[in-house]
Amino acid sequence: MGVPNDEPCLTITGLVRDLGPVPGLDGKMIRVLAGVDLTARRGQVTALLGANGAGKTTTLECAQGLQPIDGGDVRLLGEAPYGAGAELRARVGVMLQDGGLPPAARPVALLRHIASMYREPRDVDELVHRLGINSFARTGIRRLSGGQRQRVALAAALVGNPEVLFLDEPSAGLDPQSRQIVFELIQELRDEGLGIILTTHLLDDAQRLADYVYIIDDGRTVARGTVPELTARTEAHAAGRELSFEAPPGLNPSVAGLEHLSFTEDSPGRYVLSGEFTPADLARLAGWWNEAGILPDSIHMASRTLEDVFLELSGKENR
Amino acid sequence: MSAPAPLSVRVLNQGRYEAETMLRNGEQLILAVVLPLLGLLALSVTPVLDAYGESRIDTAAPGILALCALSTAFTGQGIATGFDRRYGVLRFLSTTPLGRAGLIAGKVIAVLSVLAIQVVLVSSVAVFIGWRPSLPGVPLALVLLVLGAVAFTALGLLVAGTVRPEATLAITNLLWILLAGVGGIILPAASLPSDMEPFVQFLPSAALGDVMRSALIDTQFNLSATLILLAWTILGSLAAVRWFKWS
Numbered sequence: 001m002g003v004p005n006d007e008p009c010l011t012i013t014g015l016v017r018d019l020g021p022v023p024g025l026d027g028k029m030i031r032v033l034a035g036v037d038l039t040a041r042r043g044q045v046t047a048l049l050g051a052n053g054a055g056k057t058t059t060l061e062c063a064q065g066l067q068p069i070d071g072g073d074v075r076l077l078g079e080a081p082y083g084a085g086a087e088l089r090a091r092v093g094v095m096l097q098d099g100g101l102p103p104a105a106r107p108v109a110l111l112r113h114i115a116s117m118y119r120e121p122r123d124v125d126e127l128v129h130r131l132g133i134n135s136f137a138r139t140g141i142r143r144l145s146g147g148q149r150q151r152v153a154l155a156a157a158l159v160g161n162p163e164v165l166f167l168d169e170p171s172a173g174l175d176p177q178s179r180q181i182v183f184e185l186i187q188e189l190r191d192e193g194l195g196i197i198l199t200t201h202l203l204d205d206a207q208r209l210a211d212y213v214y215i216i217d218d219g220r221t222v223a224r225g226t227v228p229e230l231t232a233r234t235e236a237h238a239a240g241r242e243l244s245f246e247a248p249p250g251l252n253p254s255v256a257g258l259e260h261l262s263f264t265e266d267s268p269g270r271y272v273l274s275g276e277f278t279p280a281d282l283a284r285l286a287g288w289w290n291e292a293g294i295l296p297d298s299i300h301m302a303s304r305t306l307e308d309v310f311l312e313l314s315g316k317e318n319r
Numbered sequence: 320m321s322a323p324a325p326l327s328v329r330v331l332n333q334g335r336y337e338a339e340t341m342l343r344n345g346e347q348l349i350l351a352v353v354l355p356l357l358g359l360l361a362l363s364v365t366p367v368l369d370a371y372g373e374s375r376i377d378t379a380a381p382g383i384l385a386l387c388a389l390s391t392a393f394t395g396q397g398i399a400t401g402f403d404r405r406y407g408v409l410r411f412l413s414t415t416p417l418g419r420a421g422l423i424a425g426k427v428i429a430v431l432s433v434l435a436i437q438v439v440l441v442s443s444v445a446v447f448i449g450w451r452p453s454l455p456g457v458p459l460a461l462v463l464l465v466l467g468a469v470a471f472t473a474l475g476l477l478v479a480g481t482v483r484p485e486a487t488l489a490i491t492n493l494l495w496i497l498l499a500g501v502g503g504i505i506l507p508a509a510s511l512p513s514d515m516e517p518f519v520q521f522l523p524s525a526a527l528g529d530v531m532r533s534a535l536i537d538t539q540f541n542l543s544a545t546l547i548l549l550a551w552t553i554l555g556s557l558a559a560v561r562w563f564k565w566s
Contacts, residue, residue: 064414066565086323086416100411102403104340116332117416119322160415161321 009077009164009195010040010063016071017058017219032058034219035072040212042163042195045186047210049200049310055219056199057097060168063197064094077164090118093162097169097199099153103142107133107152110141111159118160127155132181146173154182158189165189167198171205183209203307213306215313222313230309241303242274243285245296257284277301323416330421333412334428341395341433350390350495351433355441358505359383363448371507372536380445380452381531382505384464387437389498389524392430392468394491397475400426401487404479409565419565423476430472431465438464456534463534466548467527473555474523480563498524507532520544523551 015036021027033055040046048056061067062074065081065088074081079088101110108128115121128134131151136144141152150173157165170186171179186209190196200206206213207227215223215230223230249268261275273285289296323329341347362368362379372378403409413419438461442450452460479487498504501511503525508516519525526547533541 066410066414086326086329086418086421089414089418090321090323090416092414094411094414096407096411096414098407100407102340102408103406104344113332113336114415117324117329119324156411163321 005193006041006043008039009042010038010046010197011075012036012038012059012063012072014072015059015062015069015074017055017062017067018070019058032219033062035221036216036219037221037224038214040164040195040197043190043193044211045190045196045198045209047198047200047206047213048216049203049206049213049306050216052201054216056201056216057168058219059216060166060197060199064092064166065089090160091163093157093160093165095150095153095157095165095167095170097172099141099149101141101149101153101156103140105141106138107141107144107155108137110152111155114156115159120161122159122161124159127158130185131155132178145175147175147178150174151178151182154185162194164195164197167196169200170198171200171202203305203310207306215310217313223309227306231303231306241277241301242272242308243277243282243299243301244270244272245299246270247289247294247296251292251294255284255288257281326421329417330424330428333417333421333425334432337399337425337429338432341391341399341429342436344399347391347395347399350395351387351437352440355383355387355390355437356444358386358499359441359445360448362505367506368510371510374449374451376445376448376450377452377536378532379505380442380450381460381535382507382528383441383445384438384460385467385504385524385527385531386499387441388434388464388468388527389471389495389504391433391437392471393475394495395433395475396426396430396472397479397491398484398488400476400479401482401484404565405484407566413565426476427469427472430468434464434468452535453538456536456538459540460531460534463527463530463545463548466545466552467523467530470523470527470548470552470555473552473559476563477555477559480559480565498522502528504528521547523548523555526551 015033016031017033018029019032020029036055036059038046038048038059048059050056058067062069063076063081065084068082077088077091081088108124111124111128115124128137131154133151133155136148141149144152150170154167154170157167170182174182186196198209210227212226213224213230214221244266246269249265251265251271253263253265253271255263258273258281261273261277261281263271263273266272359379363376368375368378409422412422417425475491478490482490501515501519502522503511503519504527507528508519508525511519526544529544530541530548533539533544
C-alpha cells in the first residue's frame with residue numbers, strides 16, 4: 001500500500017436520499033438526506049456525529065453502496081459505490097450497526113468463511129487473538145454479549161484487509177474492556193493508513209478517536225472540523241471556558257466584576273458561568289463565596305466540549 | 320491492494336457454508352429428511368394410492384422426491400433467508416466481495432446440494448422397500464427436479480424478501496402442509512375432489528409432482544406440466560427480483 005498519505009478515500013457532495021413511500025403518510029416520500037457533504041481521508045478517523053434519526057446510517061449506507069442515491073455524488077475510492085463490482089467491495093470493510101452476523105454461526109468458522117471471499121485476507125488467527133475472540137471462538141453468536149458480538153463484527157469487517165473501514169456505532173454495547181480493545185485497534189489501523197469512517201452519537205468517542213468530525217443534523221452537514229476547531233468556534237456565548245458549581249439553590253447570581261460572564265442557575269442548586277475567564281474572575285468568585293458563607297459541594301471547570309458545540313448546533317437534546 | 324477471490328470460489332464457498340448451516344439445523348432436517356421419509360413409509364403401508372398404480376411405492380416415491388424440493392427450496396430456504404434479512408446478514412454479505420448476485424447463487428447451490436443428499440437418502444430407502452423406477456426416466460426426472468427446486472427457491476425468496484420473518488415462517492410452513500396435503504405433489508391432482516382438480520393442476524406443486532410421476536413411472540416427458548412449472552419459475556424469479564427487500 002506504500003507510505004500512508006492523506007488522500008481522500010470517500011467524497012460525498014450534496015447527497016440527497018429519499019425513502020418511502022411511507023405507510024401512514026399517504027404514500028409520500030421522506031427526504032432523509034438533504035445535502036450531506038463529507039470528505040474522509042486515508043490515515044484518518046472521520047466521525048459522523050448526530051442525534052438518532054439525523055441521517056448518519058443512511059449516509060453510511062449510501063457510501064457503502066447499500067442504498068442508491070437520489071441526488072448529489074458519492075465517490076468511494078474514486079467509484080460510485082451503488083452497483084459497483086467485487087473489486088471495489090474487496091477494498092472496503094463494513095461493520096453494520098446491528099452487526100449483520102448470522103445468530104447460529106460460530107465466530108471463528110464465520111470469519112474463516114468471510115476470509116474465503118478475498119484473495120489475500122488477513123490472518124484470521126491473528127485477528128481473533130488481537131480482538132480477544134479466542135475465549136468464545138466456538139460459542140454461537142446468539143449467545144454472545146453485546147461487546148463480544150461487536151468485536152466479531154469488527155473482525156468480520158477487517159478480515160479482507162480493507163483500505164477503507166466503515167464502522168456504524170462501533171462502541172454501542174461495549175463494556176469498558178471491549179471498548180479499550182476496539183479503540184486501540186482503530187487507532188492502530190488509522191496509523192497503518194486506513195481511512196476510517198465511523199458514526200457515533202457518543203460525543204466522548206468522537207472527541208477521543210476522531211481526527212475530523214462532521215456534524216449531521218436533519219439530513220445535512222451542519223458543521224465540520226477537527227475537535228479543537230469545532231470547540232473553538234466563537235458563537236454567542238461559546239468562547240472560552242465553563243465553570244459550574246453546586247451550592248444551595250436560590251442564590252442571586254450577580255457578582256461585582258463578573259458581569260462579562262454568563263452566570264445562571266442552570267437547575268436548582270447548580271450554577272453555571274461561561275465566557276472568557278481570567279484568573280482574577282476566579283478570585284472574585286471565591287471572594288463572593290467567602291462573603292456569602294457558601295461552601296460549594298462541587299466545582300468543575302472545563303473548556304468547551306464537543307457536546308456543547310453539538311447541542312448548540314443541533315438544538316436538540318442528545319443522549 | 321485487497322482483491323476479491325474468484326467469483327466461482329466465492330459462490331461455491333457460500334453455497335457450501337449455507338448448506339452446512341441448513342444441515343446443522345434440527346428443524347430443517349426434520350422438514351427435509353424425516354417428514355418425507357415418514358410420508359414415503361406411510362404411503363407404502365396404507366392403501367391411499369392403490370387406485371393409481373399397481374405398486375404403492377412406485378406411485379409414492381416420485382411425489383416424495385418432489386416434496387423434498389418443496390421442503391428445502393421453499394420452506395427451509397425461505398425461513399432461513401427471512402431471518403438472515405432481519406438480522407442484517409444479507410446487508411452485511413452484500414458489502415463483501417460476495418455481493419447480492421453471489422448471495423443468491425450461493426443459496427441456489429446450497430438448496431441443490433441439500434436436495435442431492437435428500438434424493439440419495441429417500442431413493443435408497445425407497446429402493447430398499449421395493450421401488451423400481453423407470454431407469455430411462457431418471458435423468459429427465461433429475462433435470463425437472465432441479466427446475467422445481469429453482470421455482471420453489473424463487474417463490475421462497477419472494478416470501479422471505481417481502482414480509483416479516485415470523486410471517487415467512489407461518490406462510491411457508493402452512494403452504495408446505497397445504498401443498499403436501501392437497502397441492503397435487505404427493506397425491507396426484509386426479510385423486511382430489513373433482514371440483515379442485517382444474518385449479519390444483521396449475522399449482523407449482525402439482526406440476527412438479529406430475530412431471531416426476533410421468534418421468535419415473537411412465538418414462539414420459541409431461542410437456543404441459545413442465546410448461547406450468549417453467550412459468551412459475553420465470554414469474555417467481557421476476558417477482559422476487561422486483562419486490563425482494565434486502566433490509
